[in-house]
Structures are given as C-alpha cells and as structure tokens.
Amino acid sequence: MAVNTVVPPSTGRRQVSWGTPLTYAIALAVAAVSIAPVVYVVIGGFRTTPQIVADPAGLPNPLVWDNYARVLTQSNFWQQAFNSAVIALGTTLAVVVLGLAAAFVLARYSFRGREGLYTFFTLGLLFPAGAAILPLYLMLRDLNLINSYYAVILPQVAFSLPLTIVILRPFLSAIPRELEDAAAIDGASRLGFLWRVAMPLSRPALVTVGVLAFVASWNSFLLPLLVLSDVSLHTLPLGVQNFSSQYTTDTAGVLAFTSLAMLPALLFFTLAEKQIVGGLQGAVKG
Amino acid sequence: MTSANQIRMPAGGASASPAGPHKAGRASARRADNRRKWYEIIGLTTPAVLIYVMFVLVPMGFAVYYSLFRWRGVGPPTEFVGLRNYTLAFQDPIFLDALRNNAIIVFGSLLIQGPIALGVALLLNRRFRGRAVFRLLVFVPYVLAEVTVGIMWKLLLTGGGTVDALLRSLGLGSLVQAWLADLDLVIWTLLAVLTWKYVGFAIILLLAGLSNVPDELTEAAAIDGASWWQIQRHVTIPLLGPTIRIWMFLSMIGSLQIFDMIWVTSVPAVRSLGASATMATYMVDNGFFARLWGYGNAVAVILFVISFVAALLFQRFLLRRDIDGAITGRAK
Numbered sequence: 001m002a003v004n005t006v007v008p009p010s011t012g013r014r015q016v017s018w019g020t021p022l023t024y025a026i027a028l029a030v031a032a033v034s035i036a037p038v039v040y041v042v043i044g045g046f047r048t049t050p051q052i053v054a055d056p057a058g059l060p061n062p063l064v065w066d067n068y069a070r071v072l073t074q075s076n077f078w079q080q081a082f083n084s085a086v087i088a089l090g091t092t093l094a095v096v097v098l099g100l101a102a103a104f105v106l107a108r109y110s111f112r113g114r115e116g117l118y119t120f121f122t123l124g125l126l127f128p129a130g131a132a133i134l135p136l137y138l139m140l141r142d143l144n145l146i147n148s149y150y151a152v153i154l155p156q157v158a159f160s161l162p163l164t165i166v167i168l169r170p171f172l173s174a175i176p177r178e179l180e181d182a183a184a185i186d187g188a189s190r191l192g193f194l195w196r197v198a199m200p201l202s203r204p205a206l207v208t209v210g211v212l213a214f215v216a217s218w219n220s221f222l223l224p225l226l227v228l229s230d231v232s233l234h235t236l237p238l239g240v241q242n243f244s245s246q247y248t249t250d251t252a253g254v255l256a257f258t259s260l261a262m263l264p265a266l267l268f269f270t271l272a273e274k275q276i277v278g279g280l281q282g283a284v285k286g
Numbered sequence: 287m288t289s290a291n292q293i294r295m296p297a298g299g300a301s302a303s304p305a306g307p308h309k310a311g312r313a314s315a316r317r318a319d320n321r322r323k324w325y326e327i328i329g330l331t332t333p334a335v336l337i338y339v340m341f342v343l344v345p346m347g348f349a350v351y352y353s354l355f356r357w358r359g360v361g362p363p364t365e366f367v368g369l370r371n372y373t374l375a376f377q378d379p380i381f382l383d384a385l386r387n388n389a390i391i392v393f394g395s396l397l398i399q400g401p402i403a404l405g406v407a408l409l410l411n412r413r414f415r416g417r418a419v420f421r422l423l424v425f426v427p428y429v430l431a432e433v434t435v436g437i438m439w440k441l442l443l444t445g446g447g448t449v450d451a452l453l454r455s456l457g458l459g460s461l462v463q464a465w466l467a468d469l470d471l472v473i474w475t476l477l478a479v480l481t482w483k484y485v486g487f488a489i490i491l492l493l494a495g496l497s498n499v500p501d502e503l504t505e506a507a508a509i510d511g512a513s514w515w516q517i518q519r520h521v522t523i524p525l526l527g528p529t530i531r532i533w534m535f536l537s538m539i540g541s542l543q544i545f546d547m548i549w550v551t552s553v554p555a556v557r558s559l560g561a562s563a564t565m566a567t568y569m570v571d572n573g574f575f576a577r578l579w580g581y582g583n584a585v586a587v588i589l590f591v592i593s594f595v596a597a598l599l600f601q602r603f604l605l606r607r608d609i610d611g612a613i614t615g616r617a618k
Contacts, residue, residue, distance in 0.1 A: 023414050030406055031423040034486050038426060040448065041438050056451040102334035105327050117331065124342050126597045130543035130566045131590035134573045134582050135345035135352065138359070158341030161334055190326060219431035221546040222566075226574055237433040241550050244437045254441060261434055269429035273422060 038262065045256035052251050067256035071243075077260060079232065080239035084264075087152050087224075087235060088217040094157045095213040096206055099164030104194050106165065107172035108180070118169070124162030129155070130222060137226045151227040152235075156217050164209040171205040172198055204275075211275040218265060236261045346590060353584035358577050371584035381585070383560030384568040387473050391564070392541040394477045395484065396534060402481075403488030404530070408518050410489075411496045421493070424486040432483070432546035439479045440466065440551045469561040472552060476562060480547060484540075488533055495529030496522065531604050538600065542593045545570070565589045 044052060045067050046060040071077055106118050136155055137146075145151040175198055183193045199206070221237040228234055234242065243257045353371055355363035375381045410420070427435065442448045443465040450462045465475045499522055507517045523530075545566035552562035558571070569589060573582015 020414065023410060023412060026406060026409050027414065027416070027420045030486075030489070031420055033482070034424050035426050037438060037442060037482075038430070040442070053446075056446070056448040057455065098334040098337065101330040105330045109323065109327055111323070111327055117335075121334075121338065124338060126594050126601075127342050127346065128539065128543045128590060128593045130545055131569075131586050131593060132342065132345040132349065134569065134579065134586050135348040136341065137574065138352070138579070139341075139345055139348065154337065155341045158337045161338050161342075165334075190323075215429070219433075221431065221433045221549075222570070226570075237431050237546075240431075240434055240437055244440070244550075251441065254437070258434055258437055258441075262430055265429055265431065265434075266426065269425065270422060273425055273429075 041255050041262075042259045045252060045259045047252055049250060049252045052255075064252070067252045068260065070253060071257045071260055075243065075257065076231070076234065076239060077257065080234050080236045081264065083149075083233055084218060084235040084237075087149055087156075088214050090149060090153045091156045091160070091217040092210050092214045094153065095160045095164050096210050098157065099161055099168055099209060100199065100202075100206065102161070103165045103168035104172055104198060107169045108175075108190075108198070118165075121162050121165045124159070125166065127159075129159045133222055133226060136223075140227055146227050147230040147233060149233070152217075152220070152224050155223060156213075156220065160209075160213045160216060163212065167209050168202065168205055171202045175201055208275045211272045215269070215272075218268075236264075346587075349583045349586045349590070352580055353587050355580040357580040359579040363580065365580075367580070371581045372588070374581065375585055375588060380558070380560040380563060381565075381568055384563040384565050387560075387562065388542055388544070388564050390473055391477060391480065391544055392538055395480060395537050395541050398477075398481050399485045399488050399537065400530075400534070402485055403492055403533075404523070404526075406489050407492035407496060408522065410493065411522075421490060424489055426486070427483045428487040428490075430483075433550050435479070435483050436547045436550035439482075443475065466552060467556060469556065469559060472556055472562045476548060476551060479551065480541075480544070483547070484537070488537070491533050492526065492529055495526050499525045534604075535597070535600050539593060539597055542596065543589070565592075 043060060046063050046065070047058070048064055048066075051058065051060075102121070106114060106121075132155075140146055140151045140155075145154070179197055179201075180193055183197050188196060219237065220235075221241075224235050224238055225241075228238065231242075240258055240261045244254045247253050352363060354366060354368060356365040356367045356371070357363035410417075445464060445467070449465065453459060453461050463471055466472055503521050503525070504517050507521050512520070543566055544564050548557070548562060548564050548567050549570075557563050557567055563571070565585065566589065569582055569585040572578050572585065576582075
C-alpha cells in the first residue's frame with residue numbers, strides 16, 4: 001500500500017463526500033474511549049486525595065507534584081523497575097538465543113524426525129502457562145529456586161519458545177539456498193553461515209520474537225506472585241498491586257504509582273508497535 | 287510466505303566433490319561431515335528441548351500425579367484418594383460458578399469484541415490523516431499490564447468513584463451501581479473492563495489483515511455495481527477469514543486462563559463467593575493460598591484439559607487452513 005493506486009473517480013469522490021467525517025468521528029470516539037481512563041489516572045496523580053474525593057472528575061487545581069515525587073523517592077518503585085528489567089531482559093535474551101538455535105536446525109538441516117521435533121515444539125502453543133503454575137511452583141521449590149530471578153526467567157523462556165520457533169522457522173527457511181552455497185564456497189561452515197548470514201538476515205524476525213517475549217515478561221503477574229515472596233525481588237506488577245492494597249486511602253498516591261508503572265511499557269510499545277502486530281501476523285501466516 | 291519457503295537443505299554432505307577415484311576417502315569424509323552434522327543438530331537443539339520439557343511438559347505430568355492425592359504440600363504426597371479431588375471440584379458450587387464465569391468471558395469476548403472490532407476496522411479501512419496515531423492510541427489498553435489496568439479500573443469503579451460521579455454529572459445517577467460488589471453484576475463489570483482492554487487489539491489485528499486485501503478486488507466489485515455493504519459482505523470479510531479465526535483462537539485461549547485482571551480488580555470476598563471467580567483464580571486460591579495442593583492440582587488438570595481440548599477442536603475444524611497444520615495435522 002505504498003502509493004495510491006488509481007481509484008475510479010466515482011468511488012473516490014463518494015468516499016470523500018460521506019466517508020471522511022464518519023471515519024474521523026469513529027476514529028476519534030474509539031481512540032478517546034481507549035485512552036481516557038489512562039489520561040485520567042495520569043492527571044489524577046497530580047491532584048490530592050481530598051480533591052479527588054470531593055470531585056472525582058475534576059482537573060488538578062493547583063497542580064500537585066508531591067505524589068509523583070513521593071512514589072519516586074519513598075517507595076520501592078526503582079527497585080521494582082530494576083527487577084522487572086533484569087527479568088525481562090534475561091528472558092528475552094535466552095528466548096532469542098535458544099529459539100534461534102533450535103529454529104535454525106529445524107529450518108536448514110534435514111534429518112529423520114525433524115518434523116516430529118517441530119510438532120513437539122508447536123504442541124507447546126496449546127499448553128496454557130496458567131494451568132501449570134502450581135506444579136511449576138512445587139518444582140521450583142524443590143530445585144531451591146524460589147525467590148530468585150531464575151524462578152521467573154526459566155519458565156517464561158520455556159513457555160515463549162514454541163511461538164518463537166513457529167515465527168522464526170519459516171523466516172530461516174526462506175533464506176535462498178544460493179546464499180548458503182556461496183558462504184560454503186567462501187569457506188564458512190554451517191555454523192559460520194548461521195552466525196554471519198542467517199542471523200543478520202533474520203533480524204526483523206528476531207526483533208519481533210524479542211519484543212513479544214519482553215512484553216509478556218514485563219507484564220507477567222501470576223508467576224512472580226507465587227515464586228517471588230521476597231519483597232526486594234518484586235517486579236512492577238507486584239509493586240502496583242501491593243502499593244494499592246497497602247495505601248488504600250491514598251488514592252492520589254496509587255494513581256501516581258500506577259501512572260509511573262505504565263510509563264516504561266507505554267514508551268517501549270510506542271517504539272515497538274509495528275513489531276508486535278507484525279509478529280502476530282507472522283505467526284498467522286507462518 | 288515466499289516460494290523460497292520450499293528450499294531446504296538436502297541431507298548433509300552436499301559439498302561432495304565430483305566423482306573421482308578416491309571413493310573410500312570421500313566416503314569417510316562424508317561420514318565425518320555427517321557426524322559433525324549430528325553434533326550440530328544435537329548441540330543446537332538440546333538447550334531448547336531441555337528447558338521446554340522441564341518447565342512446560344514435566345510440570346503438567348506432575349499435576350496429574352499430585353491431583354490423585356490429598357496433600358498439604360509438605361513432604362511427599364502419601365494419602366492417595368484416586369479421583370476424589372475431581373469429583374469434589376465438580377460438586378463445589380463455587381467451582382461451577384467459576385466455570386460459568388469463564389464461559390461468560392469466552393463467549394462474551396467473542397460476541398462483543400468481534401462485531402465491534404469488525405465494524406470499526408471496516409469503517410476505518412481507508413487512508414485518513416492520523417491513522418498511525420489512531421493505531422497507537424487504540425493499542426494502549428492492550429500493551430498495559432492487566433494488573434495495572436485492573437487497579438486503574440478498580441479505582442474508577444469504587445463506590446462514589448469517578449464512573450459514578452461521571453454518570454451523576456450526566457444526569458444518569460439512577461444508573462449508578464455497586465459495580466464490583468454486586469454479586470450478580472460483578473462478572474459483567476469485569477467483562478466490560480476486559481472488552482475495553484482487548485477490543486483495540488482485535489481492531490489492530492483486523493486492520494492489519496485488511497491491508498492485505500488487494501484493492502483490485504474491491505474496485506472490481508465496485509465497478510460491477512456492488513454497494514459498499516455488498517463489497518464488505520462478499521469480498522472483504524471472506525478474505526479476512528484467517529485473521530478473524532486467529533483472533534478468535536487467541537481470545538478464547540486467553541479467556542479460559544484469565545487470572546490477573548480478575549485477581550486484582552475484584553474483592554477477595556466477592557471472589558470467594560464465586561461471583562467473580564474463574565478457574566485460574568479458584569485454582570490459586572485453593573491450591574496455593576489455602577495449601578490444598580492435591581485439590582489445586584486437580585483443578586489445574588481440569589483447566590488444562592478444557593483449554594487443550596478447546597484449542598485442539600478449534601485448530602482441527604477452523605484453523606487448519608490458516609497455519610498449515612502446525613499443530614495437529616501434517617506439517618508441510
């Protein structure tokens with residue numbers, strides 16, 4: 001959909017005459033409904049609790065910075081953001097490396113049992129992470145991993161692998177045979193081909209699976225809730241939940257904390273929106 | 287995706303030299319290369335296979351085992367009770383409520399989000415100024431964590447909160463409800479919040495699917511005199527089939543496992559009465575917090591079987607053509 005194709009004049013004019021105002025009205029309405037609550041929360045963080053109680057739908061008058069300052073200086077916000085970042089980055093890195101290695105074999109080696117191995121991985125798409133959470137907890141407890149970053153990272157990697165492999169394999173298969181031959185003539189082994197040719201060429205797909213794994217990890221709640229009882233290891237979703245139940249009367253503080261917890265995700269997703277949609281589409285067509 | 291998809295590497299040893307007299311030497315070189323190939327296959331796949339087996343497959347096996355015991359989670363399970371945990375679950379009215387709530391969320395999500403998303407996507411399937419910004423804004427609820435969104439709506443919906451104030455200021459004070467405390471209403475409130483969170487995702491997915499529908503087809507139909515609605519009905523929507531089905535699949539699986547949002551938004555007391563419980567919250571409440579580990583694992587197995595069968599049936603009958611038998615059928 002690069003450049004406008006030639007549109008028959010009649011339909012073109014019809015679209016403009018009635019389509020445009022309706023289009024804008026709908027687009028505006030849907031967008032407004034989507035972000036109004038979020039905007040309200042961010043603005044609410046700039047008010048005081050008595051103001052909010054007296055007039056829940058009002059605007060900040062005067063603007064109060066105190067809530068945000070309090071959350072940033074006196075709460076565990078930074079600690080939790082750090083924990084979330086370590087876990088999300090660790091998960092993403094491991095998923096991409098392990099997924100790429102497995103998908104490369106499944107895409108470019110032919111051997112007996114290859115399709116069986118692929119089906120074995122795709123089966124994981126049908127395994128709901130939520131259902132496995134109790135035995136997972138017991139297993140991590142027996143492995144002495146409770147209250148460590150690994151307790152969250154390892155299961156997250158395992159549950160992200162199937163989708164990663166399903167997205168990466170067709171991408172790696174699509175690299176033309178000629179490139180591999182050329183690399184071989186230049187003296188590259190199969191692993192050299194993976195490192196020097198296949199990996200750079202599949203960068204878009206790697207970004208996609210990386211973003212999806214990061215998103216899932218950053219937002220995850222159930223697994224950390226069970227395996228991270230140590231408060232100093234809590235991630236942001238746990239922090240939001242704790243803060244809101246600990247300071248039930250401090251509505252303005254909760255609004256400020258919630259807004260700040262949203263911020264990294266919003267920034268990240270603004271940058272990665274295309275990859276998320278592209279990745280899901282890739283999974284459909286892959 | 288592309289025709290190059292078909293290109294696969296032939297069996298190892300493809301780099302064999304032209305036919306020559308040194309047959310034995312070539313054969314051993316091929317054998318060496320074949321061995322190296324297997325080392326690579328094993329070396330590259332083992333880490334992924336190990337971690338996948340250990341943390342995805344093994345736990346479900348253990349769940350089945352633990353579910354046959356009455357067990358408080360201390361020491362090895364010893365009190366074998368057979369299938370009693372399962373019969374107990376299906377006799378517990380709270381669990382049946384949880385099942386009903388999951389059904390409400392599964393079908394409610396499909397029936398409410400589907401038409402809304404399809405309608406909005408079809409109406410917005412044209413170039414307009416600010417389309418990129420629109421996509422970003424509509425995506426916002428989806429990218430936020432369910433927990434964050436849940437806390438946010440909990441604040442907005444509390445008695446005398448913002449939603450109530452807004453209704454009153456619009457002169458609709460009679461509509462004010464105990465959104466999260468009314469036992470008959472709470473699941474519908476939660477469904478509304480879930481709709482808010484996930485309808486944008488459906489819109490974005492469908493818009494992306496629509497951008498793959500060739501303009502030529504709709505233009506040809508328009509030249510043949512088809513009305514806007516006829517074009518949508520007979521050309522665009524059928525071509526959107528794969529995207530719609532994959533969205534339905536994702537929505538269904540997510541709804542069956544729903545936990546985070548329910549957990550933080552609804553009050554524990556309301557949840558424990560079953561009014562807002564789902565299978566997942568019921569499982570965690572009983573298994574983890576009440577330490578009924580055997581019973582909790584039985585609920586986990588039930589949740590797993592329901593999700594697995596639903597996914598398998600959906601895959602078998604609706605998705606087959608779309609992901610080319612990746613899961614059930616023959617992988618090509």
